Amino acid sequence: FFYFTLQWEIGQRAVNGSLLYNYYICNVEGREQDNWLRTTFIQRHPTASRVFVELRFVVRDCNSFNADSLTCKETFNLYVSEADADIGTAFRKGQFRKVTTIAPDEISSLGEMKMNIETKVVDNLSHKGFYLAFQDIGACVAIYSVRVYYKTCPATVKSLAMFPETVAGGENQALREVAGSCVSNAVSEDQPRIYCTTDGEWVVPVSQCQCSPGFEAMNDACQECQPGFFKPSVSSETCKLCPENTQPSGPGAISCTCKEGFYRALEDPETAACSGLPSAPQSLVATTAQMSIGRLQLSWKPSADTGGRSDIRYTVVCERCDGRACQPCGEKVRFDPSNTDLKETRVTVSELEPHLNYTFTVEARSGVSQFSNKRATSSINPPKVTAMHLVDSSSTSLSLQWSVSHLSKPVATRYELMFRKKEIANGKVTTYTVLVLEKNSVQISDLSPSTVYLFKVQALSPEGNPGSYSLEQEFSTLPQGEQSENDSLIELFFFYRRRNSHTRQGPEDTYFSSSDQLKPLKTYVDPHTYEDPNMAVLKFASEIHPSHVTKQKVIGAGEFGEVYRGILKVPGRKETAVAIKTLKPGYTEKQRQDFLSEASIMGQFSHQNIIRLEGVVTKFKHAMIVTEYMENGALDKYLKDHDGEMSSFQLVGMLRGIAAGMKYLSDMSYVHRDLAARNILVNSNLECKVSDFGLSRVLEDDPEGTYTTSGGKIPIRWTAPEAIAYRKFTSASDVWSFGIVMWEVMAFGERPYWDMSNHEVMKAINEAFRLPAPMDCPSAVYQLMLQCWLQDRSKRPRFGDIVSIIDKLLKSPDSLKTIADFDPRVSIRLPSTSGSDGSPFRSVAEWLESIKMSQYSENFSIAGIVGMEQVLQMKSEDIRNIGVRLPGHLKRIAYSILGLKDQTSTLI
Structure with missing residues (x-):
């Protein structure tokens, strides 16, 4: 019309x-x-x-x-x-x-x-x-x-990403960027994007969706793996046929369960075939050499059936029998090269005594032997502790020894000793100190004079299975100044040897100080030493009935499932806000064990700067881990949301809490391995607590106290160079990570090393590059960061030192007024006058995006600042007048302009 x-x-x-x-x-x-x-x-x-x-x-x-x-x-x-x-x-x-x-x-x-x-x-x-x-x-x-x-780009699916119908742009927007979403059962690390041209055509897809575990790409969709096939990870690969010795899978399988009697080792991928147990070694023969007394050579033939594995190792057990009973040969008998972890089928035994009967048993083990109670030799149940007696005593120490019931075939045994003072303080019984020992004897020092202590002990199998506790017995230290009849009491040291691929707790982890004196400290027990993870959970975590837990709202997603905010209401206790970690449906038994192992770790800690475990739900279908609720969430996100709103004094106070929590963990011989701001939680009082123990492991018992991993991902930006190079982790490597956390906090959640790749980060660190001081960072705080980043780990401060240094800074606020030197072109990773491709910035919006201040694009546009020439003329007052109010944002933009001016003058 x-x-x-x-x-x-x-x-x-x-x-x-x-x-x-x-x-x-x-x-x-x-x-x-x-x-x-x-x-x-x-x-x-x-x-x-x-x-x-x-x-x-x-x-x-x-x-x-x-x-x-x-x-x-x-x-x-x-x-x-x-x-x-x-x-x-x-x-x-x-x-x-x-x-x-x-x-x-x-x-x-x-x-x-x-x-x-x-x-x-x-x-x-x-x-x-x-x-x-x-x-x-x-x-x-x-x-x-x-x-x-008008023209539109039609709705489409490209690379498993769905893009909606989009109106084509005009001459001012020749390419219109469009965000998409992955099809059902597909995920992508970054949100899929594509561009719509003015002619209504899709071009330049960015990022790619991949099918979730149990699904494969087919006809622009992710379809379930067919029965008998599986896919274990997010990838573009197709589903694979279930490997040998596995049960046929159902549709959408992410793994294929091993048949009964077959297993996978911990280091085996999900794609590997399942293995059987090796058969017993054959034809064990003992031969003696002429003119050789107390010495013989054992040899045997390999297992006829290796179970399909190549990692067969042999262990030799020696028994000495007197006609009535048999007992272990003891340490006097020597084995060359060793009596455990033997690759060869022979061993030399020496230091044998004459006129005694010796029995030798050879056991074959492989990477899957730990998953079965079946052995080629004897039972693995620990012996029973029958008696405990006092060997010697002084005013500050007690030396004890105990006996065990003899088995027909002995096994390597460890012991868990618990003791406490008999006295009752303030109406409460003193707590037990727990020691894990390698021998049936111990000397305990640094006790109180004239004090009665209660002791009980239980034996542990090599896999960590506990026996029954002995009867609790009383032993008393002598009065001050009195000496035992044995004036030359020898101080006992215990050395722990690796038994299997899991880490174990040794007494030098429990007792170690600069003076090499033994003193009782609460020590961490690795739940991986328990063959049945449920035993560790029952020992260290309280069971909660699911009716006492109410889930209210999803607040995040963990490795194993959703994380909820909720309420814990246990009869007789006040209602408490909690965080609830859940295990997603369709989990494997290994995933359930890994999920609950974190609770076994958290349950051993009790410190105001360590996230508190309320309990677990394990006896019902839906497993849950319940922890205290931290209102302000992860520290990195909280800092980004409050950029520039907190003083240096407040930030250093938050660091003090993190350092105190890490000192507590370090004192328990515990290495976190993944200390980062994202793994620190903040409550409503701005109190910081260390969390996320998924990568954590106990210190291994070797002279350097390190833990060597066999694989897995390492958070490069937070990890010490020796841990990256040799995969060895110590409390000193945690100190390096703490230095990175300090930088994150003082930079209000800035990403360490900015947009550098992991390869660039490692190369820069090896060339002695260290992160520069963030804006307005106190010089004393930055100097502490640099101490944490020393190449020689022995020269880094310990967490006890760090807590002391931070306490001194907080007691003298004036010490925080001296600000470290700041170079804006380095410290906030400014690309000077050019974009990421080296060409000059084409717009103000592109410049703001490069310094992560895109939220102010409209402010600049409304103020009529549309060209970089105008930006270079701006002063701090001009930035404030266009609506930039937060101090941190104001400084970031101002420092960026300063860097642009400096670079421009250099070019001129």
């Missing part, structure tokens, strides 16, 4: 049997023609800034007129006027802007119609609607149709 002014008229004409209506005008003889034809109000799609106008029209050839004084034209003009509402019939030429002049390709002579089709673009539309108008200035023209449309 059209409104027309002046001389335009409605006509009709038959063409090929069809009646066509048109608007026409033909005032070729009049002078100064100005005739307008306007459309009705056309609603604009909110995101369509460009529309296309297709015209079908006829223009008559001026030569077809006979008059001599014609002012005939052969073109007419297209105009547009924008509005937010329909103005009806009101018409003012001044409201319209010219789009283009329309000239026909075909000129019609008298009696002959040649239809023209022209398509013109109307760009930069921004109001709710618009009008089109056609101006005639003296042509003979007829308009038959006007079609107005």
